[in-house]
Amino acid sequence: MSTRKASTNMTASPRKANRRRFGRAQADHYIDTYKQVAKLHEPTYCSQCGATYGDGRWRWMPHPENAKPSLCPACHRINDRYPAGIVTLTGVGALKDEMVRLARNQEEAEKAEHPLNRIMAIDDTIDDRLEISTTDIHLPRRIGDALRRSYHGKVTEDFDEGNYFVRVTWHKEL
Ligand SMILES: [Zn+2]
Numbered sequence: 001m002s003t004r005k006a007s008t009n010m011t012a013s014p015r016k017a018n019r020r021r022f023g024r025a026q027a028d029h030y031i032d033t034y035k036q037v038a039k040l041h042e043p044t045y046c047s048q049c050g051a052t053y054g055d056g057r058w059r060w061m062p063h064p065e066n067a068k069p070s071l072c073p074a075c076h077r078i079n080d081r082y083p084a085g086i087v088t089l090t091g092v093g094a095l096k097d098e099m100v101r102l103a104r105n106q107e108e109a110e111k112a113e114h115p116l117n118r119i120m121a122i123d124d125t126i127d128d129r130l131e132i133s134t135t136d137i138h139l140p141r142r143i144g145d146a147l148r149r150s151y152h153g154k155v156t157e158d159f160d161e162g163n164y165f166v167r168v169t170w171h172k173e174l
Contacts, residue, residue: 030137030161030164032073032074032084032116032136032137032164033073033164034073034076034077034082034084034164035071035073035076036073040053040070041068041070042054042055042056043063043064043066043067043068044063044067044068044069044070045063045067045068045069045070046058046069046070046071046072046075047069047070047071048071048072048075048079049072049074049075049115050063051072051074051115051116052064052067053070053072058072058114058115058116059115060112060115072115072116073116073135074115074116074117074118074135074136077120077135078118078120078135081120081121083120083121083133083134083135083165084134084135084136084137084164084165084166085133085134085135085136085137085138085139085140085165085166085167085168086131086132086133086134086140086166086167086168087103087130087131087132087134087140087143087144087167087168087169087170088129088130088131088132088167088168088169088170089129089130089131089132089147089169089170089171090128090129090169090170090171091128091153091171091172091173092128092129092130093128095151096124096130099130099147099151100122100124100130102143102146102147102150103119103122103130103132103143103146104119105146106139106142106143106146107119107139107143110138110139110142114136114138116135116136117134117135117136117138117139118134118135118136118139119132119133119134119135119139120133120134120135121133137159137164137165137166140157140166140167140168141157141166141168143168144157144168144170147170148170151170151172152172153170153171153172154169154170154171154172155168155169155170156168156169
């Protein structure tokens with residue numbers, strides 16, 4: 001079963017200086033160590049999505065012969081249905097489909113550069129509301145910013161650093 005492993009391996013001192021329980025989640029130094037029990041062998045490749053790990057980061061590139069198979073944190077989270085971010089939109093009205101497309105477009109752009117940043121699921125079953133779960137803490141903020149640019153409304157962002165989790169909300173009065 002899934003356990004919260006997100007904050008292990010995070011003893012490096014620079015993080016202490018930036019310690020914020022609910023702050024902005026945009027900085028690149030927050031590393032998702034979900035289900036990672038030891039330092040990853042380099043190179044490693046994800047046997048589910050094909051991303052390759054080397055030089056301390058995941059990339060979309062063919063893996064070298066000597067790479068070891070494993071699962072990347074994003075695929076672990078997808079398999080466990082255990083998101084690192086949730087965007088909740090309320091007051092979407094007739095814009096629901098358009099907003100789903102906006103979120104997907106943001107995902108495409110983000111994922112091309114950052115293989116671990118993906119949409120996990122979009123729940124559109126409730127009237128006037130969308131809930132988008134993600135595998136990472138960056139994509140929710142990117143989606144929130146895009147929503148604000150396109151539709152205005154009010155965006156909030158809460159980042160729980162200790163649990164590597166971000167919650168973004170967007171709301172507009174009809
Ligand atoms: Zn993967």
